[in-house]
Each structure stands twice: as structure tokens, then as C-alpha cells.
Amino acid sequence: MELFNIRNIILIFILVAGINYWKTAQEVEVESLSLPLETKVLAFGDSLTYGYGVSKELSYPSKLSEFLHVEVINEGISGEFSAKGLERLPVLLDKYKPQILVLCHGANDILKRNDLSSTKENLNKMVLLAKEKGIFVLLVGVPSYDILSFNVPSFYYEVAKENGIEIEDRALKKILEHEDLKSDQVHPNKLGYELMAKNIAKMLSEYYRSNVY
Secondary structure (H helix, E strand, O other): HHHHHHHHHHHHHHHHHHHHHHHHHHHHHHHHOOOOOOOOEEEEEOOHOOOOOHHHOOOOHHHHHHOOOOEEEEEEEEEOOOOHHHHHHHHHHHHHHHOEEEEEEHHHHHHHOOOOHHHHHHHHHHHHHHHOOOOOEEEOOOOOOOOOOEEOHHHHHHHHHHOOOOOEEOOOHHHHHHHEEEEEOOOOOOOHHHHHHHHHHHHHHHHHOOOOO
């Protein structure tokens, strides 16, 4: 009986130690994300940027600001199509003068089955508007449902390749595939937006460490 109790104590100790190690690793991972304090990020898009389904304090731009310790401006408008976004972006680039643009657009075009060649053209023009001003652009790919699973449409990858920019294509795919990360069929919940922010923060932080812009 004593041997049994000792084994149980050892197992519990190992379990607690493992949990504490995992928590510490997670905290270090988040704390290691950073950009220069003067960096200004413009988060631009539709409801996925606005934070539909949660309070604005829980939107991905708000969480991104917390992770990176810099100003992140939320310029998401629910229901906006990419053509309207293209009209709106130039004014915002001049107004805020960001160093980084996180572009997450095209979801409504996909949902309404618009001509996606036009969506691609609109995204290309948005990227060029930013690059002409020396702004680093991170494109966020929005998945659509294929035959068996959610996948980011090819035009996002084409925009990224043609413009030589980075693309984050994992977060929204994971969110749409897991009910515990969604507030409805197409929008993240609190945990989903946090996942978006963390993935974007990692990419921006890694870019900064290897390329001082």
C-alpha cells in the first residue's frame, strides 16, 4: 500500500511539473513577441478585423496590440466588400501613416460568390498602395469551404507571390474547422480572435528579428 501511495505521489508530481512547464513555455512564447515601441500597425479589413461576435477589446487587433506592445489601429468594417475596401484604404494610409499593414479582406466577396478575379485585383491594388509608401504588408488568407474541408483560395497565394509579401494562412482555417473557436459559422469567438492575433504577432515579430524595416 505504501509503495502504491509513493507511486501516486510521484505521478502527481510529474503531472504538476509538466503543466507548470507548459504554462511557462506559453508565457515565454507570448512575452518574447515584440516590435519597436514606435511601430504603428493598421489592421484593415471587414468583420474579421472589426471583431464581429465579441467586444472590440477582444478583437484580433486589440489582442495583437497586447502581444506586440505597440499601437494597432482597428479599421475593420463588417460586411464590407473588397471593392469598397480599396476605396477606403488610401485615406487611412495617409491618415495613420503605419509602418505595417495587416490586410484581411475578401471574405464577403467569397461568401456572396463575387467574381474572385476582381477580388484578387482589389487586393493587389491595396498591397501596391501600401508598398508604394514603404509599408510592410502581411496578407491574411480567408478560407472557403471546398469539397471536404476549408482551404485558402489560390488567389491569396497569387497576390502574396506576385507582390513578394508574407501570408498568414493557418489561423482562420483552424478556427473555421473547430467549433470551440467560433462564435457562429464564419466568425471567431474570443479564443479564435486570440489565435489570429498570436499567429500574426509571431510572423511580424519573426520578420522584425530578421529584417529591420
